[in-house]
Amino acid sequence: MAAIKKYQDKDGNTRYQFQIYLGTDPLTGKKKTTRRRGFKTKKEAQIVLSRLELDVYNHGLPAKNDNSIFSDIYQLWFTQYQHTVKESTWATTKRMFRLHILPVFGEYRIAQITIKDCQKAINQWFNEGLAKYHTLMNYVAKVLDYAINIDLISENPAKRVIVPVNKNDRSRKNLENYFDKPELQHFFECLNDDDNTPQASVFFRLAAFSGMRKSEMLCLEWSDIDFVHHTISVNKTQSRGDMARLLVQTPKTARSNRTVFIDPKTVQILQRWQLEQKKYLIRFGFNINHSNNYVFANENNEMFQPSKPRKWLEHTLTKYDLKHVTVHAFRHTYATLAFEAGASVKSVQDQLGHSSYRTTLDIYTAVTAKQKNEATQKLASYLNF
Structure with missing residues (x-):
């Protein structure tokens, strides 16, 4: 026994x-x-x-199907997995297997996969600079767990690897991905003088002054905006489905489904843009009475591809030789400048929809450390002895 x-x-x-x-x-x-x-x-x-x-x-001793290969068991596992997550999630997972996991493990016999094989794979992904090398191994482990469940193997070698540690301070680089107040002012001066589409100015104004995610803004509808109470209902997000098709889905977490607040000037900018957009829609025969018209839309009155804001941004940054930041930087800019203005951690967390308190606190800590350093320098300059 x-x-x-x-x-x-x-x-x-x-x-x-x-x-x-x-x-x-x-x-x-x-x-x-x-x-x-x-x-x-x-x-x-x-x-x-x-x-x-x-x-x-x-x-007697359970028989093992030594002829079962990883790709076959993956297909069995993936069929079940599709029923447990959203399409955008399983589409991303499918892409990760196709590009990275199946080229390594696809033809391996399940019963012959060793800890050494798994360690070699995660080291390879790490050395190739893949940001989600640990996630790839987690997915390998899920397939092998399924193989255990159907009695093909008895142990999971993927769970016994030593996960490499990225010594590059990526979190610090992420914290530096933002505009300070003078940089943000200069960016909008350049953007407004540029020959970019008017939508670019409205998009980045809303991003910087609301902290909304790009994926939330690209599927934002006019009916989501309450111009009277200066609020926006964030209740959906743009994502990719199978075969890279665009989807509109509910947010991943409860905190992401939220109400964000916008300042009076941003409200005015949005209202002016709404009038301009209606003129365009009328001119090209679109129905302007649809409350579900997108705030940001292409010439066919459809959602932009997720790459569009990055193209707007890169055009302006390159043309005016500005500090290189990502589209996500405007969300970080909102948080950083809000803390510098005296906002509480809780209010910023609610506005941004951070599911983790730590995510908000990391930005807050960086801001307060900078302020403490400035206080020391000011005191030393004042005393001057």
């Missing part, structure tokens, strides 16, 4: 596990064991253990 043991998982939760002797493999003469873990109660572990013991007693 195998012993059921209690342990603590990485989150500190009590879980149960057992290891059972399966017998001797007649092909190799080696003793075989299997381990099961992650049971929430001892009773759950006991039920599975009893079934395994009965199976071994009746049938």
Whole structure:
């Protein structure tokens, strides 16, 4: 009788596990064991253990389908996975497998994949500079977990790799991806003088003064804006589905589904743009009475591709030799300047829809550290001895 043991998982939760002797493999003469873990109660572990013991007693050593290859098991797993997530999520996952995982593991026999194979793969992705190298290995682990569930293998080698650590301070670079107040003012001066589409000025004004995500703004409809109360209802997001088609979906988290506030001048800018847009729509025969017309739309009155704001931005930054930032920088700019203006962490978190308090606090900490440094310099200059 195998012993059921209690342990603590990485989150500190009590879980149960057992290891059972399966017998001797007649092909190799080696003793075989299997381990099961992650049971929430001892009773759950006991039920599975009893079934395994009965199976071994009746049938001997479980047979392994050594001919099953990774790509086949991936297809079985992916069919089930599609029913558990949104299309944009499974489409991204499918792309990650096609581009990175299947070229490495696709033809491997499931039963022959080793810790060494998995370690080599994650090291390769890391050395290639793939930002989500750890996510790729997590997906490999999910497929191998599925192989365990259908009794093809007994252990998951992907869960025993040593994950490389990126020593580049990417978080610091992200924190520096913003405009300070003079830089933001100069950017809008250049943008307004440029021959960019008027939509670019409105887009980046709203981004900088509301903190909304690009994906939220690109599917924003006029009916989402309350010009009386100066608010915007953020209730959807633009994303990619299968075959890279554009989708409009509900936000990923409850916090992302929120009401954001806009200042009076931004309200006026949006109202002026709405009038300009209506003139264009009338001129080209579009119905201006649809409340679901997009705030930012192409010549066919359809959503822009997600690359469009980046093209607007790169054009202006290059033409006027400005500091290089990303479109996401305007969201970070909002948070940074709001903190410098004295806003609370809670109010900024609510406005941005950060699901993690830590994300907001990281920006706040960087701002306050800068302010403390300026205070010391001002004091030293004042005392001057």
